[in-house]
Amino acid sequence: HVQLVESGVGSVQAGGSLRLSCAASGLSISSYCMGWFRQSPDKEPEAIATFNSCDSSTYHDRSVKARFTHSQDNVKNMVTLRMNSLTPEDTATYTCAAKPGAYCHTRAVVRDWGQGTQVTVTS
Numbered sequence: 754h755v756q757l758v759e760s761g762v763g764s765v766q767a768g769g770s771l772r773l774s775c776a777a778s779g780l781s782i783s784s785y786c787m788g789w790f791r792q793s794p795d796k797e798p799e800a801i802a803t804f805n806s807c808d809s810s811t812y813h814d815r816s817v818k819a820r821f822t823h824s825q826d827n828v829k830n831m832v833t834l835r836m837n838s839l840t841p842e843d844t845a846t847y848t849c850a851a852k853p854g855a856y857c858h859t860r861a862v863v864r865d866w867g868q869g870t871q872v873t874v875t876s
Contacts, residue, residue, distance in 0.1 A: 755779035757849045757867035764873045765839055773834045775849030775867055782806065783827040786857035789834050791845035791872075800850075800858035802834060812858045817843075839874045847872050 761773035773789070788803030802823040803812040813821060817836075825832040832849065849867035850857055857863055 755851070755865045757851060757865055759847070759849050759867045759870040761870060763871050764875070767840055767874055767876050769839055769874070770835070770837045771839065771872060772836070773847055773849075773870060773872070775832045775834075777830045777832070777849075777851065780830075780851060780853075780865070781827075782825055782830050782832060782851070784853065786852045786855050787823075787825055787832045788812070788850045788852075788857045788863075789823065789832075789847055790850055790860065790863075791843075791847045793845040796845075798848075798860050800860070801847075803850075803856075803858045804832070805855040805857075807855050810855075836872075839872075841874050841876050843872065844874050845872060846870065 756778045792798040801814045820838045822835045846869045848869040850863040851865040
């Protein structure tokens with residue numbers, strides 16, 4: 754039974770930083786593509802950061818590149834999203850995602866999802 758459980762403080766002022774974590778069980782993240790999607794009320798869900806364990810390649814949406822960093826600890830089976838220089842446009846529900854193998858930056862191919870956690874950035 755696969756579970757992805759996100760955690761992290763969800764509210765910050767513009768310019769601040771947040772860290773989200775996703776603890777995985779029922780799978781080994783070292784064999785998966787792990788990533789983060791987000792959705793705000795007026796937008797479609799979008800992949801913002803993914804990591805392919807097979808070749809250590811990463812994907813970052815250009816809206817978060819240089820501000821957000823995905824990292825993972827294969828021993829703890831946990832992934833982390835560090836978010837810096839946050840703006841109100843980053844306000845959204847952030848969800849951890851997993852797909853066996855590689856390339857999970859398309860919503861349709863993701864197999865497992867976390868429950869989502871709200872991130873609110875105030876101006």
